[in-house]
Amino acid sequence: MATCATCGAPVPDAARFCPTCAAPVGTGPDQSERKLATVVFADLVGSTELGGSQDPERTRATLDRFYEAMAAEIETAGGTIEKFVGDAVMAVFGAPSSLEDHAERALHGALAMQRSLHELFGETLALRIGVNTGEVVVGKPREGSSFVTGDPVNVAARLEQAAEPGEVLVGERTVATARGAFEFGEAQTIEAKGKPGGVDCRRLLRGLSLMxxxxxxGLRRAFVGRDEEMEVLERAYAEVEDRREPRLVTILGxxxxxxxxxxxxxxEGLGDRSPETLRRTGRCLSYGQGITYWPLAEVLKEHLGIFESDSPALVLERLGSREILGLTLGLDVAHGLHPLAARDRFQDAWVEFLEEIIAERPAVVLIEDVHWGEEQLLDLLERVVRDTRGPLLLIATAxxxxxxxxxxxxxxxRATTLELEALSSEDAVRMLDELLGGTLPAGLRELVVQRAEGNPFFVEEVLGTLIDRQLLERQNGSWRLAELPSDFAVPDTVQAVVAARVDLLEPAEKQALQAASVIGRIFWAGPIYDLVQGAEPDLRILEERDFIRRRPGSTVPGDREYAIKHALTREVAYASLPKAKRARLHAAFARWIERTGEGRDEYTPLLAHHYAEAVGADDSDLVWAGEELELGELRASALVWLRRAAEAAIGRFEIDDGLTLLHRALALEPDQADQADLWREIGRANVFKFDGEAFWTAMLSSLEGTTDPATVADTYSLLAFHTATRAAMWKRRPDRDLIAGWIDQALELSEPDAPARARALIARTYFDPEGSSEAAREASDLADRLGDIELRSWAWGARSEVAYSRGEYHEAFDWVRHRFAIVPTLTDPDHIALIYMFGLPACLATGRFQEARGISKAHDEVTGNLTPHHRMHAAWLLLAVEQAGGYWDAVRNLTPRAESAVAANIATPCSSNVSSLLVCALASVHLGNDKEARRLERSALGLGMEGYSFDALYVEIAIARG
Ligand SMILES: Nc1ncnc2c1ncn2[C@@H]1O[C@H](COP(=O)(O)OP(=O)(O)OP(=O)(O)O)[C@@H](O)[C@H]1O
Ligand SMILES: [Mg+2]
Structure with missing residues (x-):
């Protein structure tokens, strides 16, 4: 099926209009894109009266003049006219091609439009203008209708309606992007339909600078790195001076x-020399007309002291015998000379002029941004370096x-090229240190280094955005970084710079980069060709332009592997894709992996991610409208792979990753019973994390969606079982009646021979060991009959608990030994850890000190790769053994480890957090360090576990204190 060129939605073969967005169906390739752009709306005020009082032909002529004048200003500023409607005009800056300075240009354009209108019509007519920046979708142009759509367009229109005649109202995002180049009025809020909080904006007062x-x-000054590059400049200058001949240095970057x-x-270094080096600067402009020699005009004006306001006569006087140089300034001084002859004279005049200047002292002339320079200017610059005699260093940046x-x-x-690379991570960090001064908050360095990719401008912009959004604040001389909101994205200014660079690519290569951005930072050539559908990109161009790098080797056999050089580029290229296209590319790539990956496990997370992205967006119904079958299939694949990936992650004890995947699946799962099943999985994962609250929430949510009686029984049994066996994982000890109720429910609802019953019986025993001798026996018989090794292990544990509670420690330890014997056949490290943990008290109670040490060490080993909670248990067990033996030195040696394990586990409550610290305190008392003991007690108290008793330890501490 074809897709709509405007929104990317599918279009039935015979359709002439897109059923989703109503755009006419075209034949060209799908060119729609998302762009960060600035929209300008301008409306003529007073034209109705004009129409009433004038002959229609005269009105028409007036309007034509208006259109022409506005079109000229918009074009000069680098904008694109979207449409004229009646006496209103809409223009866009930054679309269809991205512009790094879209906001500045739009505002300069708006001011120029006001000026031009005033020049043409004086006070009779006035313009109301609204300007706003944001993400728009650029579709294919259609007759009589806008091809740029999105909320920023509507907001710009609202701003225009709210503006007074002659006024320019500017949205806050534009203000933030162009701040510093303009003066704005006070912040105000206008009412606007569909915007409950209104629209924040400011009045544009005047322009201050072009960019x-x-x-x-408000930050300090910093300059880091660049030692070698500085040397190149110094050397070039020394050579110019020594040999008294000109040289060109081009700085590329x-x-x-x-x-x-x-x-x-x-x-600045040059300023200190004697005789002082003469320094002159000119800059190429990125837009405007009649500006061929603009940078040299700047040089000339600076040197001769000519001002913008000087009359031509005065300028000619200043030029004196060098009248022909007036061409630089746009003066008509050729006096009918043949253009070629004029050019020769003009070039010679520049050479002579410079020679005159450098006769007395060396000069450095900087021409900035020659990538915007016109041919004639570039010719002249080369000519000057070739022909001038004397010490002249010409520096060009590009x-x-x-x-x-x-x-x-x-x-x-004679020319040198100096290529400026990004700063190294170390230099970027130094830059940050120097800019901010003082202690930097944790996470800021990583954040900035990662986001800014060593580009100092990006470093500044990321910092500036953090400060503007009050995420980074100065407090008593140091800086504090707040947690970043999930929508913290690339700053607009940075996005615009990167997008403009991407837009310089030819369509095929750009499409390839966009496809790569969907695949990820690392990608392969094969799927790119697949995804760009018919385009023939040359990946070498992307390599040459430094967007991507070939990687040695490849994880996909027979396919070249590449990486997108900067994460930013990937983000920006991805953001440029309309959501519908993104979804389709994700789907296409997922299918490609499924085809080529042959079910290899390492692709599971990729498949999960890409299928989920294909169908996971809020508006997936819109994206896949008319293709419900396809959507259903993709969603089913997404669910299968998300669950597999979750299982694999949980198997590796990457519990948080697993949980994220399960929650993504839950959001996609339409079926209630399957949702309930996912909730159970989520509950199970939270058990491994010892997150009691999340476990309950998940299991109770699961019960809400479950009707099948056996599943209900099973769920209650799991609730009861995990709550009873991990009794210490709640900040406030759970209500005993509640747990008893779950045990009863599970026993009542489960079949006599079901695992749910065994689990409920085991739960009952752990919950109340003394009164559960029968339950434990039945549990172990049932588990034997079921032949389930895990249930048998737990049932033996239950019997051990019963014996222990009655003081029959040797019997209790016999059951523990049953459990130890099967450890080699178990695969779940969490279960093995619990066997050791629950076995330890009986081992100690029977006086097997060395064996107990062995258990705590074995436990330490098996928990090495598990969660912070498991690691804290490991420290606790080691401590408990040494405490039992009275080895206080050993306890003291373990104290730092215990403290850091507790700190790392602060997110999940556990009574062992508190006991560990109290045991360490006890050791300190024994060793005569009461101050340390009090400190540890205080931090134990700070953990605030409610409903658990630590009396025994406090008593011991008190006794030890004497
Ligand atoms: N080595 C450095 N140490 C600290 N700050 C730097 C360094 N280099 C550049 N900066 C800062 O980064 C910002 C961008 O630098 P600059 O304007 O020189 O970039 P540019 O290469 O000229 O960019 P463009 O091509 O847009 O003209 C500036 O604010 C500058 O002061
Ligand atoms: Mg520059």
């Missing part, structure tokens, strides 16, 4: 990597794509 200044306000900054540092535009740049002249 937003970089850096984070990604946006924000630090090209401008390194020159500025070098610049983004890497520049060399593709102009591969032979600098080839015929």
């Amino acid at each position: 937003r200044p970089r850096g984070v306000g 990604d946006a924000g990597v630090g090209k401008t900054r390194i020159v500025r540092e070098f610049w 983004r890497p794509e520049f060399l593709e535009q102009r591969p032979r740049w600098g080839a015929r002249i």
Whole structure:
């Protein structure tokens, strides 16, 4: 079935319009994308009166002038006109192609539109303008209708309606993105239909600079690394000085990597020389008209002291005999010369002018951002370096794509290229340290290093966003980092820079990168070709542009393996895909793995993830509208693989991962009985975590959805069994009546020969050992009959509990030995750990001290890879043995380990948390360190376990104190 080019939804073969979004069905490839863009709405005020008082033809002519003027301003600022409706215009910046400075351009555009309207119509007409930034979907253009859609468009329209004539109202996200380049009014909120809280915005007052200044306000200054690169600049300069001949250094590097900054540092060093080096700067602009020689015009104006406001006559006077240089400034000074002749004269004049300047002292001229430079400018720059005689260092900065535009740049002249790479992680961390000063909060370094990928601009933007959102705050001289909300994403400014870079790719390669972003940071060539459906991407181009790297070897036999170089690139490419397309790509990749993976276990998590992503979005019904069968199949696959992956994760004791997978499955599962089953699995996983509360919640949720009597009985028996056997895992000790009720329910509802009954009987024994001798015996008979080794082990445990409770320690230990004997046949490490733990008291009670030590060591070993709770139990058992033997030194040696095990387990309550610390306190008292003992007691008290008694230990401590 075909898909809609606008929204990606399926379209029946004969349809002329998409049933999902109503877009006409086109023939071209699906080009829709999500973009971060800025939308401008402008509406003419006063045109109705105009229409009433004028001849229609005159009105028409006025409107035409208006349209033309607005179109010209929008174009100059780099925007795209979406539509004219009546006397309103809508424009978009950052779509269809991403622009890193979409917000700045939109606002400059808005100001220019106001200015231009005023010039044309004076006070008779006025414009209301609304500007807003956000994620939009760009579809294929259709006649008479917008191809950019999304909430930001509606909000921009609302802002425009709320604006006063002559006013520009700007949404907060635009303000945040362009802050520093403009002056805004006070924050205000306007009412808007469909926005219960209204829309926050500010009035645009005036422009301050073309681009937003970089850096984070209020922080210290930092400059890190770049020693070698600085040396290259120093050497080039030394050579220029020594040989008295010109040289070109081109600094190449990604946006924000630090090209401008390194020159500025070098610049400052030059100021200290004598004679002082002459320094001049010009900058290529990313948009605008008639700006061919703009950067050289800046140099000229700076050197000759010409101001923007100077009249042409005054400028000509300043130029003197070098009148021809006026071409740089856009003055008509060619006086009818043939254009080629004029060009030659012009170039010669520049060479002469520079020679004059450097006759007395060396000069460094910096031309920034030559990737935006026009051919004539670049020609002139090369010419100047070739022909000028004297000490001139020309520095050009450029983004890497520049060399593709102009591969032979600098080839015929004395030139050096300096490639700036991202900062190393160490330098990025140093940068952070220097910017913030003081102690950095835990997690900040990792966060910034990981998000910023060594790009100093990104480091600053991530920091700035954290500070703006008050997630990073200064408190008494140090910094505090709050927990990040789940929606903490790439800052808009960074996303725009990366998206603009991705958009420079040809469609096939861009599609490949997007497909790769769905597969993950690591991907393979095979599925890419599969996923791009007909496009023929050349992955080498992505390698050359430094988006991806080939990895040595491959985990998919016979298929090349690659990695997306930066996690950011992956996030941005992924964000550019409409949800419908994402879902389809996930589905296609999942199927590819299933085809090629031949059921290999290591692919289970991948299959789970991709099938779940294909159907897991909130709007999956929309994505798969009209393809319910397909959706059903995908969902079934997602459920199968999610459960398998969960089982595997829990098997590896990666309990949290397992739980995440089970909850994802639960969200997809339509069937109530299967949901109940998933809840039971969730309950079971929480048992391994000793999370009593979550265990109960899960099991009770399961009961709600269960009707089958045997399953109900089973669920009650599990509730009772785990609660009774892990009696210490609640912060507040569970209500005994509640547990007794569950045991009764399980006994009443279960069949006489069912495992549920055995479990209920075992639960009863652990719950009340003294009164359960019969129950324990029946449990062990039943378990023998059922032949279930785990149930037998627990039943023996139950019998041991009964004997122990009656003081028959030797019998109790005999049952424990039964359990020890089967350890080699058991596979569940949690069960083995519990056998040791429950066996220890009987072992000690029968005076087998050395054997008890052995048990605590064996327990320590088997819990090594389990949860923090198990690790805490391990420390507790080791302590308990040494305490029993009165080996207080040994207890003291174990104290640091016990404390850190308790700290690591702070999330799950356990009476052993408290007992461990109290035993350590007891040892300190015995060893005469009462201060330490009090400290440990205090931290035990701080754990706040309710309803458990630690009296025996407190008594011992008191006795020891004497
Ligand atoms: N080595 C560094 N140490 C600390 N901060 C740095 C370093 N390099 C750059 N920065 C900071 O990072 C930000 C981006 O740097 P810069 O503006 O020089 O990048 P750029 O490569 O010129 O980018 P563009 O291509 O967009 O012009 C600036 O605020 C700059 O001060
Ligand atoms: Mg720069």
